[in-house]
Each structure stands twice: as C-alpha cells, then as structure tokens.
Amino acid sequence: MHRRDVFTLLFKSSSFDEPIVMEPNPVISAPVHLCTDGTVSTYREWTAFPADGRFTHDVVPDYGFSIHFHFVYSKAIKNVGLLVGLKAKQEQSAEPVKVGLDVDGCLFIGPHKTERKLPAEQLIGDMKLIMEISPRENDKAFVKLKILDNGGLTLSTLKTDSFKMTDFSGDIGLLEQSYGGGKAVKWSFLKIEGRKLENN
Amino acid sequence: MNRREFVRTTSLTAAALTILPEKTLFANYAGEKVKIAMIGVGLRGQNHLALLLKRDDVDVVAICDVDARMLDMAKAMITKSGKPMPKVFTGDNNAWKKMLQIKDLKSVLIATPWEWHKPMIIGSLEAGLKYVATEVMLGITLQDHWDVVQAAEKHDAQVMMLENVCYRRDVLAVLNMVRQGLFGEITHLQGGYQHDLREVKFNDGVKPYGGGVEFNEKGFSEARWRTNHSVHRNGDLYPTHGIGPVAQCININRGNRFLKLSSFATQSRGLHKYIVDHGGENHPNAKVKFRLGDIVTTTIQCANGETIILQHDTNSPRPYSLGFRVQGTNGLWMDLNKSVYVEGQSKPHQWDSAKEWLEKYDHPLWKKYGNDAQGAGHGGMDFFVVHAFIESVKRGTPTPLDVYDAAAWSAITPLSEQSIELGNETIDFPDFTSGKWMTRQAVFALNDDY
Ligand SMILES: NC(=O)c1ccc[n+]([C@@H]2O[C@H](COP(=O)([O-])OP(=O)(O)OC[C@H]3O[C@@H](n4cnc5c(N)ncnc54)[C@H](O)[C@@H]3O)[C@@H](O)[C@H]2O)c1
Numbered sequence: 104m105h106r107r108d109v110f111t112l113l114f115k116s117s118s119f120d121e122p123i124v125m126e127p128n129p130v131i132s133a134p135v136h137l138c139t140d141g142t143v144s145t146y147r148e149w150t151a152f153p154a155d156g157r158f159t160h161d162v163v164p165d166y167g168f169s170i171h172f173h174f175v176y177s178k179a180i181k182n183v184g185l186l187v188g189l190k191a192k193q194e195q196s197a198e199p200v201k202v203g204l205d206v207d208g209c210l211f212i213g214p215h216k217t218e219r220k221l222p223a224e225q226l227i228g229d230m231k232l233i234m235e236i237s238p239r240e241n242d243k244a245f246v247k248l249k250i251l252d253n254g255g256l257t258l259s260t261l262k263t264d265s266f267k268m269t270d271f272s273g274d275i276g277l278l279e280q281s282y283g284g285g286k287a288v289k290w291s292f293l294k295i296e297g298r299k300l301e302n303n
Numbered sequence: 304m305n306r307r308e309f310v311r312t313t314s315l316t317a318a319a320l321t322i323l324p325e326k327t328l329f330a331n332y333a334g335e336k337v338k339i340a341m342i343g344v345g346l347r348g349q350n351h352l353a354l355l356l357k358r359d360d361v362d363v364v365a366i367c368d369v370d371a372r373m374l375d376m377a378k379a380m381i382t383k384s385g386k387p388m389p390k391v392f393t394g395d396n397n398a399w400k401k402m403l404q405i406k407d408l409k410s411v412l413i414a415t416p417w418e419w420h421k422p423m424i425i426g427s428l429e430a431g432l433k434y435v436a437t438e439v440m441l442g443i444t445l446q447d448h449w450d451v452v453q454a455a456e457k458h459d460a461q462v463m464m465l466e467n468v469c470y471r472r473d474v475l476a477v478l479n480m481v482r483q484g485l486f487g488e489i490t491h492l493q494g495g496y497q498h499d500l501r502e503v504k505f506n507d508g509v510k511p512y513g514g515g516v517e518f519n520e521k522g523f524s525e526a527r528w529r530t531n532h533s534v535h536r537n538g539d540l541y542p543t544h545g546i547g548p549v550a551q552c553i554n555i556n557r558g559n560r561f562l563k564l565s566s567f568a569t570q571s572r573g574l575h576k577y578i579v580d581h582g583g584e585n586h587p588n589a590k591v592k593f594r595l596g597d598i599v600t601t602t603i604q605c606a607n608g609e610t611i612i613l614q615h616d617t618n619s620p621r622p623y624s625l626g627f628r629v630q631g632t633n634g635l636w637m638d639l640n641k642s643v644y645v646e647g648q649s650k651p652h653q654w655d656s657a658k659e660w661l662e663k664y665d666h667p668l669w670k671k672y673g674n675d676a677q678g679a680g681h682g683g684m685d686f687f688v689v690h691a692f693i694e695s696v697k698r699g700t701p702t703p704l705d706v707y708d709a710a711a712w713s714a715i716t717p718l719s720e721q722s723i724e725l726g727n728e729t730i731d732f733p734d735f736t737s738g739k740w741m742t743r744q745a746v747f748a749l750n751d752d753y
Contacts, residue, residue, distance in 0.1 A: 219725075233731075255733030256445045256721055 136238040146296040158275040161299045167237045168297025175289040176226040186276035210261040228253035244268045332360040337696045340365040342399045343415035344377035350680040354689045356384040367392035367399045403430035410434035416528035421447040428458040434696045435462045439543045441713040448710040455706040463702035464709035466547035470687035474548040475666035481552045487633030494545030495614035501577045504530040516582035533595040538720030539615040543712045556707045557743040561732040564603045566719035568596025573618030667751035694753035703747045710735040
C-alpha cells in the first residue's frame with residue numbers, strides 16, 4: 104500500500120498537499136569495520152597446554168572474536184587470566200594485553216579494573232572468563248570481559264573502548280606462567296572463536 | 304469461620320475462585336487411581352484440591368500444612384465432597400517429609416511459598432516419587448534451579464511446574480495460529496505479570512486481600528511470605544505467567560533457547576505509598592524500605608533470533624493484564640487491545656477484533672474439555688494444568704511441561720536480579736538442557752489429549 108493511501112486512511116482525509124520528495128538512497132554497503140566478506144567462522148579449543156605454552160590460532164582479530172577460559176580460582180595465584188595479543192618473537196616490543204581476575208576479586212583489562220570486588224566464597228568451583236572483542240570504526244575495539252560462576256551466573260563485567268583491534272592480534276598465553284610448578288593455575292578449557300580468511 | 308463465611312467476607316476475585324460444577328469428572332473410572340498427596344493447602348492449594356476432589360481417577364491420600372486455619376478450610380472442602388478424609392500431616396515445617404513415606408505414593412502437588420519449593424521437590428524425588436507437580440517458581444537462586452534439574456535427571460522423574468496460563472483459552476488459540484503459520488515466522492513476543500498485588504501483599508491478618516497494611520507474621524496467606532521478597536529483592540519476581548505461553552510459541556528448549564537477558568527497574572514507590580495511604584505515616588511498616596522496583600522490564604534474546612519483552616508490575620494501581628503480544632513476519636496478536644492483524648486477510652493497517660480469530664482457531668483441548676473446565680480457577684485454565692499432570696501420571700508419560708521448561712522460565716528471576724544488580728548488564732542464560740534443546744521435540748498441547 105502506498106504511504107499516501109495510508110495517510111488518507113489514518114487521517115480520514117481525501118487529499119493532502121504533501122510535497123513530493125525523493126527518498127534518500129538506501130545504505131547498501133556495510134561499514135568497512137563490519138565487512139566480513141571473504142571470511143568464514145572458525146574456532147579452536149584446548150584442554151591441555153601446547154608444548155611452547157602459546158595458544159596459536161587462525162582467527163583474524165580485525166573481525167572481532169571471543170575467548171572462553173574455564174579455571175579454578177585460587178587465592179595463592181595472584182592474577183588468573185590471559186595474555187591476549189602475544190606477538191611473534193621478532194616484534195616483541197608490543198606488549199600483549201593482560202586480562203583476568205586479580206587477587207582482590209576484581210576483573211581487569213590492562214590498566215582498567217572493576218570497582219566491584221568479588222568475595223572468595225563466590226569464586227568456588229569451575230569459573231568462566233569470557234572476553235568479547237568487537238571492532239569499531241578506525242581500528243578501535245570495544246572489549247567486554249565477564250566472569251561467570253559454576254552455574255553460569257554472570258558475577259561481574261568490565262568494558263572498555265581504550266584499545267585498538269591490533270593490540271589483540273597475536274597468540275594467547277596464560278598469565279602467571281608458573282603452570283609447571285605447585286602454584287599452577289588450574290584451568291580446564293580455553294576456546295577462541297571468530298572469523299578466519301576463507302582461503303586460509 | 305467456615306469456608307462459605309470466609310469466602311463471603313473476602314474479596315476473592317471471581318477469576319481465582321473455584322466454583323466447579325457438581326458433575327464428577329471421569330466418573331466410573333476403572334483404571335488404577337492416582338494416589339496424590341498435597342503439601343500446602345493454602346488458597347492456591349485449595350483451588351487444586353477442589354479440582355482433584357472432582358476427579359474419580361484421583362485419590363487425595365494425604366495433605367500437609369502448618370496453618371491450622373488453612374487445614375480446616377481444606378478439611379471442610381473434603382467433607383463436603385463426600386470423599387474419604389486423607390491423612391493429615393502438620394505440626395512443624397518438616398511434617399511433609401513424614402508424609403512422603405506413605406507406601407505406594409506416586410505423586411505430590413506442592414503449593415507452598417516459593418522458598419519451600421526446591422527443598423520439597425528434591426525431598427519428594429529423594430523419597431522415590433516419580434511425579435512432582437509444583438506451583439510456580441522452581442527455586443530462588445540460579446543454583447536452586449540447577450539443583451532441581453539435576454535431581455530430576457538423577458532420579459529419572461518428572462517435575463512439572465503448574466504454569467496454568469499456558470492453558471488460557473486465547474493463549475492456546477494463538478499457539479494454534481502460530482503453529483498453523485498464520486503470523487509467518489515469529490520475531491517478537493511480549494508478556495508479563497501486570498497485576499495490582501497491593502491487597503495481596505498487605506492485609507489485616509484475617510482476610511487474604513486488603514483491609515490492612517500488615518505483612519510477615521501479622522499477615523495472612525501470601526502477605527505472610529510473598530511481601531518479604533519485595534522488601535529484599537529487585538528483579539522480575541514472577542516471570543512464568545508471561546514467559547510460559549510465549550516460550551511455547553517459539554519452542555524454547557525444543558529447537559530454541561533463551562540466550563541473554565537484561566533487566567531494568569523503576570524506582571520503588573507503590574508499596575510504601577500504599578502503607579502510608581492505608582495505615583498512616585506512623586504505621587511501623589511505613590519505615591520499611593522496599594527494594595522491588597514498581598515496574599521491572601526484561602528483554603530476552605533467543606537463539607533463533609526472536610526477542611521477548613517481559614514486564615513485572617505488581618505495586619501500582621492498574622487493572623489486570625498479562626500484556627501478551629505475538630508478532631511475526633505476517634501479522635500479530637495483541638492481548639491488550641484484543642486485536643489480531645494478518646497481512647492479506649485483515650484490512651490494511653487496521654486491527655481485526657481478536658474474537659473471530661480466537662473462535663476460528665480455538666484449541667482442540669478447549670473444544671473437548673471446555674465444559675469440564677467451566678468454573679475452574681482463572682477462567683478454567685487451572686483445570687487443564689491439573690488435568691495434564693494427572694493424565695501424565697496415569698499413563699506413565701513425561702509431563703507436557705517439564706523440569707527444563709520450569710527451570711528456564713523461573714530462572715529469569717535470579718538472572719534479572721543479577722542484571723539489575725550489575726547496572727542493567729546483559730546476562731548470559733544457562734542452558735539447563737546441556738545441549739539437548741537442539742534435538743528435543745515440541746510436546747505441549749499437540750492435540751486434544753492433555
Ligand atoms: N498459578 C497461579 O495462578 C497461582 C495463583 C496463586 C498462587 N500461586 C502460587 O501458589 C503457591 C502458594 O500460594 P498461595 O496463594 O496458596 O499462598 P498461601 O500463603 O495462601 O498458601 C501457602 C500455604 O503453604 C503452607 N506452608 C508454608 N510452609 C509450609 C511447610 N513447611 N509445610 C507445609 N505447608 C507449608 C502455608 O501454611 C499456607 O497454607 C505460590 O507458589 C504461589 O506463587 C499460583
């Protein structure tokens with residue numbers, strides 16, 4: 104039905120003097136930072152350490168990705184979490200971003216920290232850290248980190264837009280690299296999910 | 304005070320009152336009768352009791368309650384029905400545990416305050432009962448919901464939450480329309496619990512509705528326990544009447560699931576205002592700080608793309624409405640303005656009165672049992688939910704509403720509380736089916752059976 108007819112019907116008028124204006128051109132292409140042509144979804148998961156301690160994957164960070172990390176909290180470990188964006192050996196000047204849960208029960212992403220301190224009695228059993236990184240225009244990133252308890256209840260979240268997507272390109276490592284010794288972070292599952300190049 | 308006097312002195316709404324026709328259902332039933340016990344014979348329990356007493360395929364073998372007045376009311380109903388008096392268990396809060404030891408007991412119906420549901424369900428399963436019906440709200444915390452799901456799985460037993468609104472006549476007719484593709488692919492749904500409960504949350508300790516501003520020990524019926532939740536909690540405290548019906552339309556836990564939610568609460572004003580208006584500024588309860596926002600709005604995203612808006616609105620003056628809306632690519636139903644619109648069949652951009660559509664698509668269950676349901680609580684729908692439970696027990700089949708439905712619907716409460724607590728954060732929904740939602744098939748109200 105033509106919108107003029109709708110107007111007539113709604114306002115019970117027989118004629119009206121609406122000027123004829125061209126409709127604007129529709130937006131037909133997605134903004135560059137959301138364009139995923141030539142890519143397909145992919146994921147990799149680990150339940151044991153790779154030999155070199157680096158979780159290497161084929162996710163292209165530019166298109167956004169998420170990381171799921173399941174661990175058992177222990178006060179003995181200072182900070183539980185991940186290094187995201189471990190660069191190749193030759194360009195190690197760029198530091199990876201540290202994300203996780205600190206000894207006070209606060210979530211952190213680099214220098215950012217939640218004010219909310221989770222009490223130790225809420226951190227029992229298998230805990231889950233979920234990090235979602237979504238692209239914004241001009242290489243900017245929107246990062247959300249959350250922690251879920253054993254039953255899947257979100258206990259706390261932290262968001263920031265102060266990083267660039269390139270900060271997260273690279274492998275993933277574990278914080279507190281003492282995983283060989285007695286103070287090891289007990290973790291059971293790590294997954295990275297995102298998009299890879301179609302012909303890769 | 305006998306029941307009749309009691310009813311006369313209260314302002315029970317016609318909808319909630321059970322005035323069943325004298326006719327007995329399933330008269331001369333020759334099969335094995337369903338032995339059922341009841342925990343909680345308060346006002347809701349008495350509704351269910353009336354329905355069970357009408358059935359010749361059911362033996363109410365025991366009842367349990369801690370309130371002498373409620374027990375007297377229940378006993379008077381039983382005497383009047385001419386059925387044998389069941390064993391009565393009372394005395395303390397754990398009397399129900401002794402009742403569950405009754406030999407050959409198959410099933411139990413729980414109609415107690417919310418905080419008792421989880422221990423009573425799990426206690427029944429541990430006592431070996433294979434069929435447990437519980438009034439709405441499976442538990443309080445998210446962990447409660449997991450505990451019940453895991454107990455039902457462990458004991459291979461059926462836990463059915465008596466979500467009666469799923470059986471409302473218009474709701475079932477609309478489900479029928481959805482299943483026949485009238486609205487196209489469903490994209491958006493709305494529902495809620497929009498019910499002025501101020502006279503339920505406060506009374507004079509004698510009448511169940513209004514007459515005073517007392518609650519907790521000084522209140523009667525729901526004012527005794529429900530109001531306290533409004534003092535301490537802020538979230539959608541009663542989501543199942545709104546979510547149950549819409550969940551059926553989009554096959555939640557059966558090919559679809561809730562993924563995330565976020566909740567928003569208004570300021571809390573209505574309950575305090577009611578106390579001041581009816582009890583005066585100097586009434587001790589005027590000092591109580593209520594946490595529950597007057598209107599709590601929750602948005603849910605589902606795995607197949609649909610969105611749902613739920614509202615909990617119990618502290619303000621307003622006529623009752625569950626505010627249903629079921630919308631698809633081809634049209635929609637809106638409960639509030641009693642309208643349907645179907646592209647190609649309705650006049651463009653104009654609402655049709657829902658009446659003709661609802662009559663045309665009346666559900667086979669209502670066509671078959673509409674007369675039997677007449678007079679049962681809440682416009683007849685209470686008949687169907689009890690009927691479905693009893694038929695499942697008789698036939699040894701899974702209940703049409705199961706523990707996964709109950710958990711997913713009722714877990715909206717702790718999840719919405721957490722969302723509000725975290726500043727309206729979007730909260731992930733746990734998958735109580737542990738992946739089985741992908742392959743489970745729809746079973747609810749597929750025909751005119753039960
Ligand atoms: N589906 C519906 O339409 C609908 C309508 C009303 C109530 N309900 C639900 O029904 C349940 C009961 O509500 P109600 O209105 O009957 O409340 P009520 O207060 O009138 O009845 C609850 C009964 O449980 C008894 N009880 C409490 N603790 C007990 C214990 N440890 N052992 C045995 N009995 C115990 C109380 O003495 C009381 O008689 C609630 O879950 C409520 O949400 C559902």
